[in-house]
Amino acid sequence: MSSFTRKLGLSLVVCLSMAGAGRVLAHGDVTPQAIDTTGLPPVGTDWLEKNPYRGNELALKIGKSGFNQNCARCHGIEAESGGIAPDLRYLDKGEDGDAWFLNRIRHGYTQNGTTKMPAFEGILSQEAMWTIRTYLDSRYAGD
Ligand code: HEC
Structure with a gap:
């Protein structure tokens, strides 16, 4: 694996885990829904x-x-x-x-x-x- 693809892979992992954290935060902060x-x-x-x-x-x-x-x-x-x-x-x-x-x-x-x-x-x-x-x-x- 070239260092470029390794870096790409790494930043993908970082991105994905940040997206995951965002989801958890959003989950704890749910706006009430009109019914x-x-x-x-x-x-x-x-x-x-x-x-x-x-x-x-x-x-x-x-x-x-x-x-x-x-x-x-x-x-x-x-x-x-x-x-x-x-x-x-x-x-x-x-x-x-x-x-x-x-x-x-x-x-x-x-x-x-x-x-x-x-x-x-x-x-x-x-x-x-x-x-x-x-x-x-x-x-x-x-x-
Ligand atoms: C952020 C979290 C949260 C949300 C959202 C929430 N509740 Fe509660 N609810 C609690 C907690 C914690 C208690 C316990 C409070 C207490 O000690 O009486 C409680 C208590 C209650 C009780 C009294 C239960 C008992 O045994 O005395 C009722 C009824 C109730 N909630 C209904 C609702 C309804 C209906 C909704 C949605 C419209 C709702 N709650 C949304 C956290 C929440």
């Missing part, structure tokens, strides 16, 4: 206490993709947590867990000045939040 809830009845401006879309197939479908785009990087693909954040399959199902869910998704969670979970109020519509709730109910794995 299109067209086709679902709007919920109005007041915050509801209960999921208005329970049992709604379209909400389930939208919520699944909304979850995977906005929550899965911490809570795991299909809500199976890899340990970074709580496993949401064990969140109380149905009306029992609705208020807790809404509180967390709206306000997120900050501990000692560190944001552990970002707030989604102002980023996701209330409709979008409830579609994610509908999806989580479908993934419930408790008793």
